[in-house]
Amino acid sequence: MTAAATLAAQAPVVARRRRPGLAGWSYLLPLLLVVGVWIYLPVLATVVLSLLDWNLTSPTAEFVGLDNLRRLLSEPEFAQAAGQTLLYAVALLPFSTAVPLLLAVLLWARPGRASTIYRSLLFVPAMVAPVAVAVAWRFLLNPLNGLVNEVTGRVGLPAVNWLGDPAWALPVIVVVTAARVVAFNMLLFSAALSGLDRRAVEAARLEGATGFEVVWFVVLPQLRSTTVLLGLLSVVLAGQWSFTNVSVLTQGGPDGVTDNVYHRIHTLGFGYFETGMASTASVLVLVFFALAALAAEAVRRRRGRS
């Protein structure tokens, strides 16, 4: 793929020759199989469970219709958790896009031993067991003998109970989660950069563009689809990324301010065995994201037309 015809159309290459039909589907089959059986079949079961009063071990499950929904919505905890899930999504967005993108571009710009070492170091937060990192943060943030308050105290700032103060707990969870998200997404951006068309870069360089201009006008446009994808994934997955830290460090507290829907569903399902309510909450999350996806699609279509 070195030579001439990069100009060739970005069209499917095999499809047009003969209709691949069955052959094509056979490549797709394993995916449809595992996702069908292990995701969508359980989703169907979840929808059914959301209409039942069943606690996993009760011998009978009673059909209660929308009663689970009524109970879920009457709980202040669920609405709070849902709102905070959006907060997590917004707060983690820069750490899943801008920060790892910047780091990946910096590393890409000067290949060599130093950049390999930096890249490996920056990936370390993703390699260590999440529970160990959470424990280290608990040590660091201990309001009575932790390093953070020791340092802030030296410079005259008041002591803060970082994980116990409702005003601080959620930002702290975001920061704790951020290192891992940055590491993962930096790797994905690096992979995207390695597939980059370098001739455009060299051409720009020959024309005397500055480093900033090369990055801004040549590199970033080629990373747009990766950035959009990772941003989208971040919005969808932010609540799940923070899950371990929430359950190890705060269990959703203080006063529920670090809870999110995923942790709430876990509490309902495996803390309280309210299988029906947990399923209902999942269906709500699913419906929310499906509606959001439909809305985004509608916007895209309208834009495409105009």
Place this chain on the structure above:
Amino acid sequence: MAGRELLPDGAGRARVGGLLWHLALCGAVVSLLFAVVWALLSSFRPTSRIYGLTPSWPTLEHYTRVLAEWPVATLVGNTFVMASAVAVGQVVIGCLAAFALVHLTPRARRPVLALLTVSLAIPPQALIIPQYLMATRLGWLNTEAGLIVPQLGSSALAVLVLVQHVRAMPVSAAQAARLEGALPREVLWYVVLPALRPAIAAVAVLVFITTWNEYLWPLLITPRTEDTTVQIGLSQFVTAEGTDYGGLLAASTLTSLPILLVYLVAARRITDAFMQAGAR
């Protein structure tokens, strides 16, 4: 690294730029690794100094204890089998599907990708109950199949990333191959996969680590102690009698070494492709 820089700079500016570059990356390393380093340092502190800031001589007591009393080899073995099988499985499924969705059945692309995106949004905490009931009805309790196969369902992320990379690939060679009458599997094997290597490596690492850190699924599907995984093993340090933080941190350090290994192997794939491209 002199002469390798892709960005244009005069000699003097390069030195300033290089300094800034190192500063920025060192800053990132320090802020992102701080907690990890603290965890590592704490794992060498004796039990009576594990909390607080009083300095102390490093000790290997936690490491010797963990190596002697904690089933490191069994847990790492089980987890390695699980994580690599899931990573390989998802990558294979993902490559086949990504190739098909871009080149063979492009009309299926939008609906399938929509299904996958939605599947990412479904809270896994709720799906686990039906998944568990299905797996146990299959007789998969305490089996490798039970640990591995259901986790292949979470292939969405792998497919989304791979589809994007396949789409971004220059298609010239694929087209040339097509004109020569190559079969789809030949196009996939000789043209698409080689070009996809960095993406495959990145996706494999991500899936491997995510699976390695999975907690709830192994907890339920492998109640038997000798079949279970590292994360469940780590919870043995968090007990009703208090947490053995020294042991927990030492065990966490030891069990991240296999991940480091996997990363180093994969990173070479990512940077190799990168160097070749740079040298071209």
Place this chain on the structure above:
Amino acid sequence: MRSVSTRALVPLLAGALLLSAAACSASAPAADPGSVTITFSSYNYGTQGSAGTGTQALLDRFAELHPEITVEPQSVPVADVLTSARAATAAGEPPDVVQLGYSKLAEGLETLPVQPLDELAGDGWDAHVSGIVPGPVATGTRDGSTYALPYTISIPTVLYNADLFEQAGLDPDQPPATIEEVRTAATAIVGTGAEGVYFAMADPGKSDYLTQSVMNSAGGGVLDAGGTITLDSPASVEGIRQIQSLTTDGLQPAVAVDDAMAAFTTGDLGMLVISTAVLGTVQDAAEGNFELRTTAFPGFGSAPAAPTHSGAALVSLSEDEARQRAAWELISFLTSEEGYQLIATEIGYLPLRQSVVEGELAGWLEENPLLVPTIEQLDQMQAYQSFPGPRSNQATQLLQDEAVEPVVLRGADPQSSLTSTANRIRELVGAP
């Protein structure tokens, strides 16, 4: 495209169902007469430290006594005991014996296929149970049958830093015996620049044993003898208010239990009121930092202290008769004199038979004096109270998260918080 993917899914579903049917019919274990294998789900087994090795010692001794019974232990994270047992039950493979925490026991009795132990024991039951401390046995009894026997039991105690006591001008040989004296001592310790006292009320495991201890000692309780919810009664509220006033007066740091334990072991906190279960861990972490001592849970006002125990009971979920018998053999060994003695000496939980305390354990206690104040208080120990019904554990968590933690640590109003939580719990569990 739509039709194809549906067509692909249909045979898939059929295949999955077929496979599951085949798997079900294949799992009929052949019975080997004479020997039997049972599973034992334990949150102590396999853990690092004395609880893990102590459990192994118990199982080794049992294997010597009963070579015909093979025990297959399953190590369960302490936070997931009920999750694991309920999931295994739903899958049709419940563990034969389960170590179940008291804050989750009531829910377990309602929702797991628990077996009546008195029926499994038959004639030997009365003789076996008669010597066990009666409170926790009563907690495991429903409608005249006993389903759970106490296994690893602890009660709250006051751990204190004798060095800080001396620095504050207090006599370490005269530790506080009432909440008023705790206040006085805490005030003196705060004067030295350290933190005063910490009641580990906001338990990260969401158990309310300390909440109950405080309410009981103040003359209230979460439930009265008739099962009415009384956690918002004047006496209960007053008990919690006393703990809150320690925080608002600067005598108690408003931090999480883990943070307080850390501060205590580094010598930055004078007194820590917590379950004796963590004694070993705290002792190890405080080793060489200061002199650690213990004293009994304090009384409130003139009434004697009434601490509530925490810890775990043993239940059996066996459905097969041979395994039921074997399960009872294991439970009866673990709750025998020898069992309790091993539990006390190897793990550090309380010896629940007076005969053990007076007999072989006496010498051991002289060398390990930290448990003595608690053991002397054993006859004041209150049975753990559970809210009724299958949502009992949810109610306990609600009490801890919505009332106890905000009141004790963050200054929420005790009366209104406990009242609104009590009303939510009444609605949740359907009790008056």
